[in-house]
Amino acid sequence: MSAAARGRELGLRAMRALASSPTLDRLGARKAAERAIYRASKGGFQAVAGAGRTFAAARKLRSPARQPVAGKRSMFDLTPSAEQEMLVEAIGDFAGSAMRPAAGQADAELRTPPELLAQGVELGLFALAIPEELGGVMEERSAVTAALAYEALGRGDMGIALAILAPAAVATALSLWGDAEQQSRYLEPFAGEQPPAGALALLEDAPLFDPLAPTTRARRQGADWLLDGEKALVPRAAEGELFVVGAQTPSGSPGLFIIEGGSGGLSAQAQPAMGLRAAATARLRLEEVRVPASALLAEGDPAAYRECVQRARIAWCALSVGVAQAVRDYVIPYVKERVAFGEPIANRQAVAFAVADIAVELEGMRLATWRAASRADAGSEFAREAALARALCARHGMRIGAEGVQLLGGHGYVKEHPVERWYRDLRAAGLLEGALLV
Amino acid sequence: MINLEIPGRLRALAQQANEVAREVFRPISRKYDREEHAYPKELDMLAALMEGMEASGEMEGAGAAGVRRTGGGEEGVRNGSNMATVLGIIELCYGDVGLLLTMPRQGLGNSAIASVANEEQLQRFGGKWAAMAITEPEAGSDSAAIKTTAVLDGDEYVLNGEKIFVTSGSRADLIVVWATLDRSKGRAAIKSFVVPRETPGLILERVEHKLGIRASDTANFRLENCRIPKENLLGSPEIDTAKGFAGVMQTFDNTRPLVAGMAVGLARACIEETTRLLAEAGVRVDPTRPAYAQPAAAARLLELEADYEAARLLTIQAAWMADNAKPNSLQASMAKAKAGRTCVEVALGCVELAGGLGYSEESLLEKWARDAKILDIFEGTQQIQLLIIARQLLGKSSAELR
Numbered sequence: 001m002s003a004a005a006r007g008r009e010l011g012l013r014a015m016r017a018l019a020s021s022p023t024l025d026r027l028g029a030r031k032a033a034e035r036a037i038y039r040a041s042k043g044g045f046q047a048v049a050g051a052g053r054t055f056a057a058a059r060k061l062r063s064p065a066r067q068p069v070a071g072k073r074s075m076f077d078l079t080p081s082a083e084q085e086m087l088v089e090a091i092g093d094f095a096g097s098a099m100r101p102a103a104g105q106a107d108a109e110l111r112t113p114p115e116l117l118a119q120g121v122e123l124g125l126f127a128l129a130i131p132e133e134l135g136g137v138m139e140e141r142s143a144v145t146a147a148l149a150y151e152a153l154g155r156g157d158m159g160i161a162l163a164i165l166a167p168a169a170v171a172t173a174l175s176l177w178g179d180a181e182q183q184s185r186y187l188e189p190f191a192g193e194q195p196p197a198g199a200l201a202l203l204e205d206a207p208l209f210d211p212l213a214p215t216t217r218a219r220r221q222g223a224d225w226l227l228d229g230e231k232a233l234v235p236r237a238a239e240g241e242l243f244v245v246g247a248q249t250p251s252g253s254p255g256l257f258i259i260e261g262g263s264g265g266l267s268a269q270a271q272p273a274m275g276l277r278a279a280a281t282a283r284l285r286l287e288e289v290r291v292p293a294s295a296l297l298a299e300g301d302p303a304a305y306r307e308c309v310q311r312a313r314i315a316w317c318a319l320s321v322g323v324a325q326a327v328r329d330y331v332i333p334y335v336k337e338r339v340a341f342g343e344p345i346a347n348r349q350a351v352a353f354a355v356a357d358i359a360v361e362l363e364g365m366r367l368a369t370w371r372a373a374s375r376a377d378a379g380s381e382f383a384r385e386a387a388l389a390r391a392l393c394a395r396h397g398m399r400i401g402a403e404g405v406q407l408l409g410g411h412g413y414v415k416e417h418p419v420e421r422w423y424r425d426l427r428a429a430g431l432l433e434g435a436l437l438v
Numbered sequence: 439m440i441n442l443e444i445p446g447r448l449r450a451l452a453q454q455a456n457e458v459a460r461e462v463f464r465p466i467s468r469k470y471d472r473e474e475h476a477y478p479k480e481l482d483m484l485a486a487l488m489e490g491m492e493a494s495g496e497m498e499g500a501g502a503a504g505v506r507r508t509g510g511g512e513e514g515v516r517n518g519s520n521m522a523t524v525l526g527i528i529e530l531c532y533g534d535v536g537l538l539l540t541m542p543r544q545g546l547g548n549s550a551i552a553s554v555a556n557e558e559q560l561q562r563f564g565g566k567w568a569a570m571a572i573t574e575p576e577a578g579s580d581s582a583a584i585k586t587t588a589v590l591d592g593d594e595y596v597l598n599g600e601k602i603f604v605t606s607g608s609r610a611d612l613i614v615v616w617a618t619l620d621r622s623k624g625r626a627a628i629k630s631f632v633v634p635r636e637t638p639g640l641i642l643e644r645v646e647h648k649l650g651i652r653a654s655d656t657a658n659f660r661l662e663n664c665r666i667p668k669e670n671l672l673g674s675p676e677i678d679t680a681k682g683f684a685g686v687m688q689t690f691d692n693t694r695p696l697v698a699g700m701a702v703g704l705a706r707a708c709i710e711e712t713t714r715l716l717a718e719a720g721v722r723v724d725p726t727r728p729a730y731a732q733p734a735a736a737a738r739l740l741e742l743e744a745d746y747e748a749a750r751l752l753t754i755q756a757a758w759m760a761d762n763a764k765p766n767s768l769q770a771s772m773a774k775a776k777a778g779r780t781c782v783e784v785a786l787g788c789v790e791l792a793g794g795l796g797y798s799e800e801s802l803l804e805k806w807a808r809d810a811k812i813l814d815i816f817e818g819t820q821q822i823q824l825l826i827i828a829r830q831l832l833g834k835s836s837a838e839l840r
Contacts, residue, residue, distance in 0.1 A: 073441035076758055077515045081439055144440045210731045306726055336832060347838050352828035353821075359831055360772045364748025367755060371442035371747075378443070387725035391744035 045267035045285050046238065053196060053241040055260060057184035064180045065131035065187075067141030070377040078370070083138075084145050087124070088152045094123055095156025095322075100418070103157035106278035107421055110270070112163035120164035125149060126190050129172040129437075134183065135191025141175070143311065143373040146438035147318035151366070154322020155329075158425035159278030161319055165436055166235035166279065169200035169315075172437040173244045173256060173308060177298040186242060186258060197261075198242035201231035201284050202309065202434025211246065211309045211433040214254050216286065218247040218296075225296065227257060227289040235435055237268040237282035244297065245286065246305065246434065253302035258295045265289040275424030308437065310386040311376065315436035317369040317389045320397040320429030324362045327404035327422050331355060335407055354403050361396035368392050373438055394430020401426030442751060444525065445517050452525040454491075458484065459533025459703075464802075467534045470653035471805050475645055477609065478537060478653055485542040520760040524699040524753060531703030535809045536653030538700065545606045546570035547614035549693060550630060554673050562669075563632060569610035571601035571659060579822045581616065582625040586661060588617040590668060590675075595631060597639070597664040603816075607657025608645050611635055615661065619677060627677045632670040639664030650808030691767055693817055695756040698773040701781035701813040702753050705746045708781075708788040708806050712739060715792050735791055742784045749777040768830045775823035778814035785810035 080088065098119060106112050128146055130136030138145065153161035171190040174183055189196055202211045216229025227247050234240070241261040249255045259266065265287040273281050298304035332355060335346040345351045372385035404419040405412035412419045444452070462484055470478050530538045538544075547568025555563065577583040586599025597617055607613060613633045620627040633640055639662045646656040668675075716722070721735050729737040752773040759766035785807040789796040796803040814820050829839050 070439065073439055073443075074445050075441065075515050075517050076444055076521065076754065077439060077441050078755060078758060079440070079515060084440075148440075208728070208731050210727055212727060309726065332831060346832045346834060349821075349825070349828075349839070352832060352834070352839050353824045355831055356775070356824040356827040359827060360752075360776050361748070363755075363769075363772055364745075364752055364776060367442065367751035368744070368747050370440055371751060374441050375443070378441070380443075384725045385747075387729075387740065388744040388747040391729060391740055392748055395741065395744075 045269040045283070048237065048261045048266050048268050048284075049239045053261060055185050055189065055196075055242070057181070058188055059184065061180040061184045064178060064183050065133050065175075067131045067136065067138065067175065069379060070140050070142050070144070072378045072380075073374075078367075080148060084148050087145065088148050090123060091125075091149055091152035092155065094119060095153055099153070099156025099160045103160060103278065103418065103421065104415065106157070106160055106163075107275075108277075110272055110277050111280050112160050112278045116160060117164055121193070121195055125153075125164060126168045126171050126195050129168055129175045130187065130191045131175060134188050141377075143314060143376040143438040144370060146172075147314060147369055147373040150315055150318035150436070150438070151322040151325070151369075154319040155326045156322075157278065158319055158323050158422075158428070159276045161322075162235050162276050162279035162435065165315075166200070167195055167198040167242075169312070169435060169437040170198035170242055170244050171195070172311075173200060173297060174258075176311075176437075177256065177301075177304045177308075179294075179299075181294060182258060182297065196241040197236055197239045198244075199234045199237055199240050199284075200244045200308075200312070200434045200437060201234045201237070202246040202312065203232045203234075203432055204230065205232040205283070209433070212254065212306070214246050214248050216245065216247040218249050218255065218257060220250065221290070223293045225257065225291050225293065227259070227286045227291065229286050231284040231286075233271055233273055233276075233281040233432060233435070234268070234284045235276070235279035235281055237284045238270065238280065240268070240284075243284065245284070246308075247286075249296075249300050251300060251302075253300070254305050255300035255302075256297040256305055256308060257291060258297060259286075259289060259291055263289050263291065274427060275421065276428055306383070309433060310372075310383055311437045312434045313386045313390045314369060314372045314376065314382075315438045316429050316432060317365065317372070317386075317393040318438065319436065320393045320426055321362065321366045321369055323422050323426055323429075324358070324365065324397055324400045327400050327419065327426075328355075328358050328362055330417075330419060331358070331404055331407045351407065354407060358400050358403055361392075362400060365389070365392045365396055376438070390430050397426045397429040442754075444521075444754075448517060448522055448525055451522055452529050455526045455529035456532065458488075459530050463530065463533030463537045467537070467653075467802060467805065468799070470536065471650075472652075474647060474652040475655060478540060481537065481541055485544070488541075489543070516761045517758070518761040520695070520757040521754065524695055524757040527696055527699040528703040528706070528750075528753075531700040532707045533703075534653065535700050535704055535813070536651035539651055539654035540606055540609065542609075543567045545610055546693065547610065547612055547632075549696075550614050550672065551612075551632070553692060554630075558669070559632070559672065563612060566611040567606065567609065568612040568614055568632070569604050569606040569657075571604045571607065571613050571615045573603045574600055575602055579819055582628065584616055584618055584628055585621070586615065586617040587621065588619055588629065588631055588671075590619075591665075593668050594665045595668055595671065597631060597633065597661045597666065599661050601659045601661070603646070604657045604659060605654055605816075607659060608642055608655045613640065613659070614672070619675070623677050629675070630672045631666060632672060633661075633664060633666050637664055637666060649811060650805065651812050690818065691770055692760070694770040694774040694823075695753055695760070695766075697813060697817040698749065698753040698756065698770075698777035701777035701810070702746070702750045704806055704810055704813065705742075705749065705777075705781040705784040708785045708803060708810075709739070709743055709746055711801070711803055712788040712791050712796075715795065738787065738791060742787050745776075745780045746784055749773070749780040752776050768827060771818070771823040771826040771830075774818060775820055775827065778820050778823070781810045782807075782814050 127137040174187040218225045218227045243259045245257050267285045268282045271281050271283045336344050338345050368389040372382050372389045375382035401423040405423045545568050547570040551563050588595045588597050615631045615633050618627045641660040643658045721733050723736045723740050756766050756770040756773040789803050789807045
């Protein structure tokens with residue numbers, strides 16, 4: 001039997017097993033699973049669907065609009081501002097009443113319902129990144145505010161949060177590093193009612209992937225850039241209207257390129273993963289994608305690219321802190337109610353200490369994340385702090401996900417409870433690059 | 439507004455403590471580790487210097503100033519004496535934990551006196567060195583099981599019992615002894631009594647030989663009809679079962695972040711030394727690159743440093759809450775739990791990274807790894823901290839979650 005025939009047979013066998021599974025029916029997930037399998041397998045790379053949108057500057061900025069940064073503070077302080085508290089409360093309501101109930105289905109269907117995406121926009125999540133003169137809402141640009149907002153979203157669901165926030169990362173990149181022309185054309189639409197779908201694509205499929213050494217390449221052709229390569233696990237890539245893509249430039253360091261969804265040579269293929277499934281992660285392929293010289297952000301400044309990588313890591317930390325908090329809040333009532341050997345399992349040290357450990361490590365993750373974000377806001381170096389926060393969130397976040405399942409035992413392993421999803425989602429923290437920005 | 443950097447004023451104070459650590463502690467670190475039970479006489483002058491600076495407001499002490507909650511009045515956020523004290527301790531333990539523990543007049547007993555003594559007692563006991571005697575052969579973390587008794591006889595209390603693990607016990611002027619007024623009344627009957635060292639009936643039995651912190655003496659006492667004036671009882675003599683243990687435990691709430699600070703300082707010493715040694719060997723941590731794309735030693739160091747950072751921030755958080763009159767019992771235990779286990783992990787991990795050099799007495803790493811273990815034990819073991827945290831999170835009483 002040829003390799004291809006063997007592959008086909010294996011695929012068919014797997015499909016047969018899945019098709020006769022009563023579990024799918026019991027969960028009412030058959031349709032969703034069929035759709036997901038169809039979408040994920042209907043073949044190869046498809047042209048990016050967001051190709052219809054065109055970008056034109058409504059007005060010309062003379063100089064790039066930058067939000068003022070918070071600047072250095074004198075006191076050590078862990079108190080959010082009133083503005084931050086209001087935002088977190090509003091997002092918290094949304095996370096509890098809209099995201100959490102939709103999370104299971106979104107995970108199964110590999111997509112986030114458009115209503116939820118729209119509600120996310122209404123909450124002002126994009127506007128966080130946009131300077132006031134371009135229609136934004138916040139007086140100051142603040143990584144801390146973003147981190148607090150992402151943490152609150154993470155409590156709802158990591159996959160849906162990523163789906164909502166993916167375009168915000170593009171807006172943030174334009175806000176931080178775009179010049180007047182780039183901002184006039186691309187940033188202003190994000191303040192409108194129908195912000196573009198988009199994503200920041202840094203990650204590639206490779207073991208030991210280092211975002212500072214991507215294999216995706218940009219080369220000059222006349223005044224234009226030609227880009228070739230493949231980006232991995234790009235949220236909602238199939239519907240993307242505007243991407244920011246990391247690629248190696250001839251200067252020897254990577255740069256960030258603005259690429260419209262309609263560009264020739266750009267295609268996407270569904271790439272479902274262990275978790276974050278509501279974000280419809282996909283491979284983004286670039287085959288001789290031609291963009292003008294003006295597509296390069298920050299004139300290819302290596303410092304801007306590095307900052308982008310680090311801000312993304314802080315954002316992933318913030319999201320994972322929210323998910324870890326969700327685990328903590330879920331297991332506490334569970335272990336108090338669950339009875340074994342005649343008393344609540346919470347009365348056992350083995351269980352109680354596991355809960356205490358979750359709380360301790362979660363608090364450490366949160367403080368380290370806040371510190372990295374607050375240093376970014378103060379204009380201080382934050383590479384080290386971002387790396388430490390990431391190391392904590394990668395290791396302890398993952399462990400908290402695993403303990404969440406463990407504390408529920410067999411019940412944690414089945415989809416009646418969200419802990420198995422959190423287990424899958426929390427593995428993403430400390431592993432993925434890009435896609436989010438604070 | 440959220441900001442996790444230390445204000446400049448406190449950084450300057452910490453810098454002074456850091457100089458003490460480098461100039462005074464480090465050079466004699468090894469000597470007093472080898473000469474266990476020898477009194478580090480160099481500290482007398484240092485203590486006088488620090489007290490002078492404290493009095494002039496230039497520097498906060500090593501924790502013995504006590505942690506009185508003065509409460510608000512002032513608008514806005516405070517970075518006050520709790521934070522200053524913790525930062526000072528971090529720096530001094532960056533130098534040497536054992537030497538800090540045996541700083542004259544900076545004992546835990548001093549902290550207890552400063553925290554709960556009345557004005558008359560503050561006057562009478564001021565300027566003395568006070569140790570703390572809680573643990574007994576059969577009552578360690580379980581301090582409510584204390585058997586040492588105090589019986590009022592006329593104007594005096596008569597103390598009988600046995601106390602072990604008394605830090606600075608053989609060097610201090612005063613021993614603050616925990617004893618029960620009535621063993622049938624449980625925790626509420628436990629009170630602390632100030633016993634001057636020369637009191638007849640306070641018998642020094644022996645000084646321990648230890649794994650680490652050898653510069654600090656650890657004494658065992660027997661109390662045999664030891665009589666002290668009744669005015670030496672700290673706090674109220676009433677047995678208030680409703681209030682229970684709160685009085686004596688208040689000291690612990692305040693000292694847990696300080697011990698966490700000791701662990702943080704020791705962990706930083708290990709990390710800095712190992713960073714230096716690895717750099718000499720050509721290995722540097724690059725924070726911008728993924729850990730797995732770096733040498734294993736760099737990745738491991740990054741991991742240890744991350745846990746150190748979490749421990750440090752948890753510790754400062756607990757102090758910040760105390761400064762701002764926020765209840766911090768949960769955060770104080772989190773800080774102690776995380777810092778205690780982290781400093782052991784970091785110290786042992788750094789010995790491993792430094793290899794034979796780290797294991798030999800040529801380097802202080804091996805000493806720090808021995809010193810570290812006590813920090814996950816005294817002032818509430820790891821397990822006790824987890825119990826405190828779990829009970830609070832789960833809303834469990836000590837009867838339900840034992």
